[in-house]
Amino acid sequence: MSGTGTGTGYTDDRGNKDRSITNPDGIGTMNPAEGQDNSVSPVPDRPFLIGEAMTGGYGKGADILHDCTIAVEKGEIAVIVGPNGAGKSTAMKAVFGMLNLREGRVVLDGQDITHLTPQARVGMGMGFVPQNANIFTSMTVEENLEMGAFIRTDDYSGTMAQVYDLFPILKDKRLQAAGELSGGQRQQVAVGRALMTEPKLLMLDEPTAGVSPIVMDELFDRIIEVARSGISILMVEQNARQALDIADKGYVLVQGRNAYTDTGKALLANPEVRKSFLGG
Numbered sequence: 020m021s022g023t024g025t026g027t028g029y030t031d032d033r034g035n036k037d038r039s040i041t042n043p044d045g046i047g048t049m050n051p052a053e054g055q056d057n058s059v060s061p062v063p064d065r066p067f068l069i070g071e072a073m074t075g076g077y078g079k080g081a082d083i084l085h086d087c088t089i090a091v092e093k094g095e096i097a098v099i100v101g102p103n104g105a106g107k108s109t110a111m112k113a114v115f116g117m118l119n120l121r122e123g124r125v126v127l128d129g130q131d132i133t134h135l136t137p138q139a140r141v142g143m144g145m146g147f148v149p150q151n152a153n154i155f156t157s158m159t160v161e162e163n164l165e166m167g168a169f170i171r172t173d174d175y176s177g178t179m180a181q182v183y184d185l186f187p188i189l190k191d192k193r194l195q196a197a198g199e200l201s202g203g204q205r206q207q208v209a210v211g212r213a214l215m216t217e218p219k220l221l222m223l224d225e226p227t228a229g230v231s232p233i234v235m236d237e238l239f240d241r242i243i244e245v246a247r248s249g250i251s252i253l254m255v256e257q258n259a260r261q262a263l264d265i266a267d268k269g270y271v272l273v274q275g276r277n278a279y280t281d282t283g284k285a286l287l288a289n290p291e292v293r294k295s296f297l298g299g
Contacts, residue, residue: 065126066090067251068220070114073123082121083109084275089253091220095267096242096252098283100259100296106275107255108150108224114253115147115222116140128219142170146218150225153209156198160189163197163208167215175215182211185241203234207241214245221245223254227261239265260297263287271296 065071069090076083083106091097099107112118114125116137124133127143135143155163164182168175183190186207192200197208206226213221223242227235235258243265246252256262263269266283271292279292286292 065129067093068114068125068127068253070110070125071123073110073113073120073125075113075118075120075122076109077118082275084113084120086122087113087272087275087277088123088280089114089270091251091253091268093219093251094246094249096246096254096265096283097268097270098259098262098266099253099255099270099272100257100262101272101278102296104274105272107272109275110270110272111147111222111224111253111255115145141216141218144217144219146213146216146221148206148209148213148221148223148226150228154197154205154212156196158197159194160197160200160208161193163212164189164215167212170216178215178217182214185214185244186211201234203230203238206230206238210238210241210245214250218250220251220253223252223256225255225257227256227258235261260287 069088071088071090073084073087073089074082087106087110089097089099089110099110101107109118113120116125116132116135116139120133124131126132127140127145130143132140132143137145137147141147155166158166161179164179165175168178183193188204189207189211192204197205200208210221210223210226226242227238230238239261242252242254254262254266263283263286269279269281269283269286270277271279271286279286279289281289287297
């Protein structure tokens, strides 16, 4: 992969160098869904984000996750990979509160948020970009970004300028309908809209699905830039080799369970992981 953010060189200059796009003090105020009470409680000595020993599925159906743990530290990139049907997207949705856990908990920045609705988790500092239907196609690029600032009560023009700096093509096309953009440009709009909420944690569900290798490299480079600003990244990715190459932490899931957990580089070097999940 090309660009300054690839390989091992970027890891030495990561960290909280620019926190202006983050919101360290966000709180949730949305009404809870049935079975959720929007209560939080302090939990010390945990990673910045952890979905710990998560077991659960959708509705009253069978469990998809089985004692699954996913974590990411501040300003780092964590990647979830695995075969089709492994529960990768389900694990991310569990972290975001889109399914009820039968066992386990989710802790964000020292607060147990297991019972929060997804809306309230956005207020706590989570941003989520789904794989599909992640933009408003009939709205302009700029209107999409403005929709991302729906929870903001302050002046968000500075954040929008930062998004345009991160994705310059969006500034050029800001008055164009988002549905007219290429697949890679649509993904930039989706990520940019999530950044408008000033998240502390950005979750991306297969952000490079359906884009060319060149666009994939560019998106990964931009993801590294976001992490350098101090925002934690949790990403499900089908391009496992490339994703693990930029990951601080990698999780290989099989049938909803943790099969391998290590640094991205260590997983790339693991013979069993390479043979079973990376094509040798």
